[in-house]
Amino acid sequence: MNTVSEAIKQQIPSISSGTSELDTLQGIFNNQIKGYDRDRYPTFNSRLHHLKQLYKLIDQNSEELTEALNKDFGCRARHETEIAEIIGSLSSIRYQIKNLHRFMKPQRRRTSIWFMPATGKVQLQPLGVVGIIAPWNYSVHLTIAPISAALAAGNRVMAKMSELTPHTSAVLKRLINESFPPDVLSIIDGGVDVSQAFTALPFNYLLFTGSTNVGKKVAMTTAQNLTPVTLELSGKSPVVIAPEYDIEEATLRTLWGKAFNAGQTCIAPDYVLVHKDKLLEFVRAARKAFNTLYPNGLDNADYTSVINKHHYERLTKLVNNAQAHGSEIIVLGESLEKSNKLAPTLIIQPDNESEIFNEEIFGPLLPVFTYEDIDDAIKQIDVHKDPLALYIFSKHKAQTEYITKNVRSGSVLINDTLLQYLQNDLPFGGVGKSGQGKYHGKEGFEAFSNKQAILNQRGLGNFTGIKLLYSPFTAMSKLMQTLIRKWP
Numbered sequence: 001m002n003t004v005s006e007a008i009k010q011q012i013p014s015i016s017s018g019t020s021e022l023d024t025l026q027g028i029f030n031n032q033i034k035g036y037d038r039d040r041y042p043t044f045n046s047r048l049h050h051l052k053q054l055y056k057l058i059d060q061n062s063e064e065l066t067e068a069l070n071k072d073f074g075c076r077a078r079h080e081t082e083i084a085e086i087i088g089s090l091s092s093i094r095y096q097i098k099n100l101h102r103f104m105k106p107q108r109r110r111t112s113i114w115f116m117p118a119t120g121k122v123q124l125q126p127l128g129v130v131g132i133i134a135p136w137n138y139s140v141h142l143t144i145a146p147i148s149a150a151l152a153a154g155n156r157v158m159a160k161m162s163e164l165t166p167h168t169s170a171v172l173k174r175l176i177n178e179s180f181p182p183d184v185l186s187i188i189d190g191g192v193d194v195s196q197a198f199t200a201l202p203f204n205y206l207l208f209t210g211s212t213n214v215g216k217k218v219a220m221t222t223a224q225n226l227t228p229v230t231l232e233l234s235g236k237s238p239v240v241i242a243p244e245y246d247i248e249e250a251t252l253r254t255l256w257g258k259a260f261n262a263g264q265t266c267i268a269p270d271y272v273l274v275h276k277d278k279l280l281e282f283v284r285a286a287r288k289a290f291n292t293l294y295p296n297g298l299d300n301a302d303y304t305s306v307i308n309k310h311h312y313e314r315l316t317k318l319v320n321n322a323q324a325h326g327s328e329i330i331v332l333g334e335s336l337e338k339s340n341k342l343a344p345t346l347i348i349q350p351d352n353e354s355e356i357f358n359e360e361i362f363g364p365l366l367p368v369f370t371y372e373d374i375d376d377a378i379k380q381i382d383v384h385k386d387p388l389a390l391y392i393f394s395k396h397k398a399q400t401e402y403i404t405k406n407v408r409s410g411s412v413l414i415n416d417t418l419l420q421y422l423q424n425d426l427p428f429g430g431v432g433k434s435g436q437g438k439y440h441g442k443e444g445f446e447a448f449s450n451k452q453a454i455l456n457q458r459g460l461g462n463f464t465g466i467k468l469l470y471s472p473f474t475a476m477s478k479l480m481q482t483l484i485r486k487w488p
């Protein structure tokens with residue numbers, strides 16, 4: 001009996017037995033397990049080879065991937081794809097290549113004097129076969145960045161891409177099939193039922209990027225196999241603009257971060273907090289910033305569409321609902337409904353009954369709230385606890401330190417938006433409701449590794465001081481215990 005397959009069918013009743021997707025998933029998984037059993041600790045050279053292959057594949061096919069993303073979005077600004085998907089992916093692979101030797105090197109650890117001459121070290125061991133689930137909003141980068149960390153750490157990898165970017169998934173799947181044996185790296189496409197079956201595979205580790213609601217379901221499914229999981233989730237990321245900061249500059253940088261990819265970025269500024277005396281200045285600055293960023297309006301290839309009609313309508317409903325609750329709506333450009341292009345829109349002080357107040361926006365709508373003082377701003381942020389990102393515009397170190405220490409967030413960026421994501425050496429991830437676990441940086445390599453603790457008892461001949469603790473217990477054992485208790 002095929003136990004994994006049976007377990008999946010029991011957990012996911014919507015998957016009927018014998019479906020070709022399930023058989024394919026199962027077959028790839030079984031082959032990866034066999035591959036892992038053949039080579040449980042790939043050499044530096046073999047990992048380097050895989051990373052270089054991945055780099056070449058993205059670099060040489062960037063045009064085809066850009067085209068596919070454009071098809072999936074209806075319109076995906078080329079420059080945004082280049083920055084966020086292509087450069088983002090290449091730089092995360094390059095980071096692993098550059099640091100591979102250092103990351104693979106076991107780390108020496110201190111050994112207590114009583115255990116000398118034993119030595120301790122931590123070896124980062126591949127976990128085995130790992131799964132990656134990616135969302136649609138940056139479907140190349142959010143697939144490739146975790147793959148590069150997982151391959152660097154010596155794992156076999158299966159990555160499930162989103163059903164909302166089928167053209168991009170098809171291209172990446174074909175390219176990876178051409179360059180990698182499927183028992184090393186495989187891309188899986190298909191619908192939510194495939195994602196569910198994928199999640200139920202007994203991976204040695206799973207990294208999920210997506211919404212908080214689906215993340216909860218993923219955590220419940222992976223718990224059945226005790227598969228450790230990193231959850232990269234969503235949330236409402238605030239921007240706080242201190243009263244003395246140049247409002248035009250802060251607004252330009254905030255609007256850039258909000259309008260990039262039409263706000264469909266997990267760390268996009270969700271809402272902004274401005275000092276109560278600066279609201280009008282902010283609105284004026286936002287109009288100016290829009291004209292600076294989009295001098296030709298939105299009816300061109302430089303502004304990205306909302307991914308589909310469903311999400312376009314969801315966003316327009318959020319605006320209508322806020323208006324019905326008494327918010328002033330300030331539209332900064334002209335939307336183009338036929339191409340799902342939604343203009344950046346300010347929503348002034350939505351009340352806490354408005355849907356936009358409570359939901360992650362994930363689109364180019366920007367609620368603007370006012371605060372009395374910094375403690376009031378923090379109190380307002382606390383209503384949406386654990387943001388994925390926190391943005392602070394301030395010139396005062398004491399002020400930024402006060403805010404960063406009092407707001408629990410996955411990351412902080414001072415005086416700009418979005419850029420922390422592209423820093424490969426900084427760990428990335430959420431906290432609490434916005435996620436658990438980190439990747440990027442050394443933390444990414446570690447996330448996909450078992451930190452194997454190794455103590456080498458190198459006694460001289462048959463002698464080791466620790467034998468003084470063996471029975472029969474003598475006055476010497478008592479003395480040793482007293483010493484170890486005092487100086488462990």
Ligand code: NAD
Pocket residue numbers: 133134135136137138142160161162163191192195196199209210211212214215217218231232233234235265266360362388430434435
């Ligand atoms: P989603 O949660 O709907 O889907 C994400 C992935 O999960 C898709 O590949 C989908 O096929 C799969 N999936 C759907 N239902 C599933 C289930 N029941 N079991 C297992 N897998 C399932 O998210 P989305 O709409 O693709 O992406 C947008 C969301 O992702 C936003 O909430 C955004 O904030 C979040 N996001 C987070 C990060 C981050 O790094 N924290 C990055 C990008 C996007």
